[in-house]
Amino acid sequence: MARFTPRQDEQEGLVENQDIRKAGLKVTLPRVKILEILENSEARHVSAEDVYKQLLANDEEIGLATVYRVLTQFEGAGLVERHQFDGGHSVFELNRGTHHDHIVCIRCGKVEEFVDESIEKRQREIATEKGFEIADHSLVIYGECKKENCPNLKE
Amino acid sequence: MARFTPRQDEQEGLVENQDIRKAGLKVTLPRVKILEILENSEARHVSAEDVYKQLLANDEEIGLATVYRVLTQFEGAGLVERHQFDGGHSVFELNRGTHHDHIVCIRCGKVEEFVDESIEKRQREIATEKGFEIADHSLVIYGECKKENCPNLKE
DNA sequence: ATTACAAATGCACAAGCTTCTCATTTCCAC
DNA sequence: GTGGAAATGAGAAGCTTGTGCATTTGTAAT
Ligand SMILES: [Mn+2]
Ligand SMILES: [Mn+2]
Ligand SMILES: [Zn+2]
Ligand SMILES: [Zn+2]
Numbered sequence A, B: 001m002a003r004f005t006p007r008q009d010e011q012e013g014l015v016e017n018q019d020i021r022k023a024g025l026k027v028t029l030p031r032v033k034i035l036e037i038l039e040n041s042e043a044r045h046v047s048a049e050d051v052y053k054q055l056l057a058n059d060e061e062i063g064l065a066t067v068y069r070v071l072t073q074f075e076g077a078g079l080v081e082r083h084q085f086d087g088g089h090s091v092f093e094l095n096r097g098t099h100h101d102h103i104v105c106i107r108c109g110k111v112e113e114f115v116d117e118s119i120e121k122r123q124r125e126i127a128t129e130k131g132f133e134i135a136d137h138s139l140v141i142y143g144e145c146k147k148e149n150c151p152n153l154k155e
Numbered sequence C: 001a002t003t004a005c006a007a008a009t010g011c012a013c014a015a016g017c018t019t020c021t022c023a024t025t026t027c028c029a030c
Numbered sequence D: 001g002t003g004g005a006a007a008t009g010a011g012a013a014g015c016t017t018g019t020g021c022a023t024t025t026g027t028a029a030t
Helices: A016-022 A029-040 A048-057 A064-077 A117-129 B016-022 B029-040 B048-057 B064-077 B117-129
Strands: A080-083 A091-094 A101-105 A111-114 A133-144 B080-083 B091-094 B101-105 B111-114 B133-144
Touching (some): A029 A048, A029 A064, A029 A091, A064 A080, A064 A091, A117 A133, A133 B117, B016 B029, B029 B048, B029 B091, B064 B091, B117 B133
Parallel strands (some): A101 A133
Antiparallel strands (some): A101 A111, A133 B133, B080 B091
């Protein structure tokens, strides 16, 4: 009966297992579960602690150290991106292949995304002017979202 | 002879003592020394640890906790600005009253500054589009500075 | 100059986030 | 199925930043 049992990744129709392999990493249960959480989580931008708490809620016995290790490896492999919004701790999001910047509500923490080609272009020009070979950039706008939408302002 | 002894701050021709007072803070030796370091330090952008090490080098007996406390108070008073470049720890710089953004060399850590009004304007427009009341923003370009200038690339 | 008291400091300690250590377990090529 | 390298879990440790408290310092009024 074992002969016709499909492998788990085929069974569940997941594409991410191949992504993990492509990154040169062994396909382990923690890595698969963490990737699932990144895919399915309500919030697109999550901290390591957020991922860990989700794992606990799903009764997965995965250590916090592993979460940090795996997220860092996924970052190195280009599977996820790490951001450092003000406040010190990192947040991660699945790399969907399209660059974007962020606007964050300083009251409720909501994160929205945007792309502006004219800003991108000016950044490239500035780097060139300064003699820098640009590798990356981080643009975060901080503000207060609309009062009627902001969960931290119901008075 | 004491009658005609000028106060120390007049004696040294420093303007910052008044700035500290204007912020509603007592003019204490640690605060004066820390402000001096921010004014005179070679690097415009320094970490709390950098400031602390400078103090030690100057034989000042000022605790690291005081450095953090004072820098945070100066930030609150608008005397200094705090930035969170990638890497986890904060860097501080004297507030010279003019907003600017930063471009950082990922090899040697060098920081240069720039202002681009078209980027500033687009940011304001994007915030408005998204229904955010803009409070602040952080734009950092990461790249590699010119090889002949980069101290971490002499081969 | 002395006094008087709130404010600030230094030290030790603690919090919060992240990384490391290492014994044990898991994946995977054979 | 087995072997062995790679990965994990649990906890300790590291790093930056903040706090509690006894002591010192700055300030303004004597
Ligand atoms: Mn995003
Ligand atoms: Mn600057
Ligand atoms: Zn909000
Ligand atoms: Zn450089």
